[in-house]
Amino acid sequence: MITLDTNNFGGGSVTLKDYQRSSLCVLNGKITVDPTHLAYIAATRLELDLPEDFAMARSAVSTAILVSNAPIYRFGTVLHCWIEDNKLCLEKLTEWDSFGSYEIHINAAFVTRGYRGAFSQTQTKELTILNAGTMFSFKDYRYVETDTFVYFISTFNSFPSYSNNGQGPFTLQLSGFATNVQVVIPLIVNGSTIMPQQKGSMITVGSFENGNLTFSYPANGQTMGGVNSFFNFFAVRG
Amino acid sequence: MKILPSIAFNDFSGSAGNVTARKVGDKTYLSSRTKHARTKTPSQAATRCRFTDATRGYADITEEQRQGWISLAARLGRYFTSSGYVTMTGHNLFVAINSYRQLCGKPITADAPPEIKPSRYIRWRDLWITPEHIVFTHVGVRQSPDEVLLIETYPSLSPGIKNGWSRTVILTVCPDTDWGDVDITEAFIQKYGAPLTIGQMLFMKVSWLDSECGYLSEFSQIAFPTCENTPYGSDLVYTPRARITMEDLEPVTEFYVCEAMDYELSPGSKIASNSMTIRVLEGGSSTANMRFNHHGLSEAFSIGRSYQYARGTAEHKYFVLCVYVLVLNATSANINFRWLAGTFASHFETFGTYYFTF
Numbered sequence: 001m002i003t004l005d006t007n008n009f010g011g012g013s014v015t016l017k018d019y020q021r022s023s024l025c026v027l028n029g030k031i032t033v034d035p036t037h038l039a040y041i042a043a044t045r046l047e048l049d050l051p052e053d054f055a056m057a058r059s060a061v062s063t064a065i066l067v068s069n070a071p072i073y074r075f076g077t078v079l080h081c082w083i084e085d086n087k088l089c090l091e092k093l094t095e096w097d098s099f100g101s102y103e104i105h106i107n108a109a110f111v112t113r114g115y116r117g118a119f120s121q122t123q124t125k126e127l128t129i130l131n132a133g134t135m136f137s138f139k140d141y142r143y144v145e146t147d148t149f150v151y152f153i154s155t156f157n158s159f160p161s162y163s164n165n166g167q168g169p170f171t172l173q174l175s176g177f178a179t180n181v182q183v184v185i186p187l188i189v190n191g192s193t194i195m196p197q198q199k200g201s202m203i204t205v206g207s208f209e210n211g212n213l214t215f216s217y218p219a220n221g222q223t224m225g226g227v228n229s230f231f232n233f234f235a236v237r238g
Numbered sequence: 239m240k241i242l243p244s245i246a247f248n249d250f251s252g253s254a255g256n257v258t259a260r261k262v263g264d265k266t267y268l269s270s271r272t273k274h275a276r277t278k279t280p281s282q283a284a285t286r287c288r289f290t291d292a293t294r295g296y297a298d299i300t301e302e303q304r305q306g307w308i309s310l311a312a313r314l315g316r317y318f319t320s321s322g323y324v325t326m327t328g329h330n331l332f333v334a335i336n337s338y339r340q341l342c343g344k345p346i347t348a349d350a351p352p353e354i355k356p357s358r359y360i361r362w363r364d365l366w367i368t369p370e371h372i373v374f375t376h377v378g379v380r381q382s383p384d385e386v387l388l389i390e391t392y393p394s395l396s397p398g399i400k401n402g403w404s405r406t407v408i409l410t411v412c413p414d415t416d417w418g419d420v421d422i423t424e425a426f427i428q429k430y431g432a433p434l435t436i437g438q439m440l441f442m443k444v445s446w447l448d449s450e451c452g453y454l455s456e457f458s459q460i461a462f463p464t465c466e467n468t469p470y471g472s473d474l475v476y477t478p479r480a481r482i483t484m485e486d487l488e489p490v491t492e493f494y495v496c497e498a499m500d501y502e503l504s505p506g507s508k509i510a511s512n513s514m515t516i517r518v519l520e521g522g523s524s525t526a527n528m529r530f531n532h533h534g535l536s537e538a539f540s541i542g543r544s545y546q547y548a549r550g551t552a553e554h555k556y557f558v559l560c561v562y563v564l565v566l567n568a569t570s571a572n573i574n575f576r577w578l579a580g581t582f583a584s585h586f587e588t589f590g591t592y593y594f595t596f
Contacts, residue, residue: 024506024509062511062590078549080513080545092328109593111506111591112417112481114375114419120507122593123507153592188580190580191590193395198555201558202580204332227579228580230579230580232547232592
């Protein structure tokens with residue numbers, strides 16, 4: 001775990017789970033942003049100071065997910081996120097500021113560039129859905145497991161929707177997924193309907209524990225979920 | 239008509255014709271006057287311009303400012319330039335510092351800098367000096383945003399020349415490295431009009447120069463003969479980075495336009511970091527492959543794909559998509575985008591760091 005005590009947007013201290021090497025880092029955690037704070041209003045991008053001994057001073061672009069406080073659907077989007085001059089930097093988008101404090105979820109890898117040399121093929125690992133049926137079936141997925149972190153992206157042919165399956169909670173039970181991964185992830189769960197004046201996509205937040213993913217939909221989230229849902233994340237093990 | 243006194247006169251000083259005499263102590267020294275070469279390349283003209291501007295600038299500063307330069311020069315003693323030590327005067331220091339500041343795009347400063355930040359040596363890991371590539375890799379990071387890489391070169395015309403350090407001229411100023419890479423191939427060809435030839439010795443002086451201070455002090459001296467591979471005897475063939483940029487791409491097809499492309503692989507085993515923008519034109523389909531030919535990867539790569547977040551641009555409401563990016567580099571070489579999940583947007587950017595898998 002690393003603690004980021006200072007930032008340029010008036011936020012509190014942030015704790016992130018970390019895997020650090022000079023050329024590859026993985027970070028997991030959540031940042032809360034108050035868009036009414038004067039420091040936030042003045043900032044052109046969000047910067048959090050990394051510990052002085054952080055292994056990577058600069059990274060290529062990575063991602064974070066903005067999860068707003070918009071009623072019911074928590075609309076949000078993907079943000080640019082990167083490391084620069086020993087700071088964790090985030091793109092500032094103000095589209096959802098009017099809904100009050102919002103969350104930024106970081107479940108991402110950070111790499112450096114300029115590598116010349118041989119590469120080995122990335123080994124993926126198969127997963128099995130234990131409770132497959134009408135609710136869950138994979139469309140495309142890739143799961144990479146290392147000793148220290150995992151990477152998992154999945155799209156679905158079947159996925160719970162509010163209109164068919166209600167609010168939940170739902171659990172995606174997996175065989176083969178590392179049981180020592182505990183991570184909270186945003187799920188992109190925009191159904192086929194676009195709401196009037198909608199900006200961003202509908203998001204719910206789920207958590208992996210003991211190799212299973214659990215999530216639910218908010219009350220009245222009629223158009224959420226279904227086959228266009230997906231997630232994509234890196235997570236530190238242990 | 240000028241009447242020339244005999245050179246036997248001990249107290250003569252002045253110039254006549256091409257001869258200048260100056261008296262130092264009890265002795266009179268005669269020297270031929272240097273005639274200005276009228277041949278002028280653009281870079282020579284620029285250098286003379288900077289020098290002239292800096293020299294004239296010294297005449298325009300106040301007496302107090304002049305004393306500041308004189309005082310700083312006295313503290314420095316002798317000044318180490320790229321052509322050796324010279325005795326420091328306020329004028330010398332003003333011209334030297336302001337010449338380098340101008341080279342770095344900074345205006346002339348009338349005030350002597352309160353603090354001298356001397357240039358420093360560079361560190362690097364690999365260096366190719368071949369006819370096709372003059373490239374440093376893993377050059378250490380700059381210590382401040384003001385630092386730039388100052389590179390002087392002299393490509394010896396004769397293999398017999400063993401010391402070309404006094405003949406180097408400024409080749410380029412690099413604001414920063416490209417992830418540790420410094421590729422001066424293009425700058426070299428622009429300056430000298432032709433690439434290096436095998437066996438040709440290249441003398442280089444390279445330093446991290448603080449562009450605000452403009453004080454050249456230390457620099458790395460690097461000289462190697464041009465060869466086919468790395469000059470370090472390990473015979474390492476030049477290996478390009480595994481990346482695709484806009485320069486490597488045919489960005490416009492009938493139905494799709496790639497507006498931005500920056501794709502690179504890093505080890506671990508293969509991880510793609512990238513930032514790309516795609517626009518779907520009229521007639522383009524959300525379910526089709528958006529395919530662009532490229533020539534950006536070496537033969538070592540055949541196929542791979544990354545599954546990525548993407549988002550609609552602002553006019554497309556920042557909708558979040560999942561796209562896969564398939565890179566082919568075998569019988570055909572193209573990069574393909576396909577919408578997999580989320581809400582499709584016909585103008586989207588995809589970016590981030592993802593595993594590159596089959």
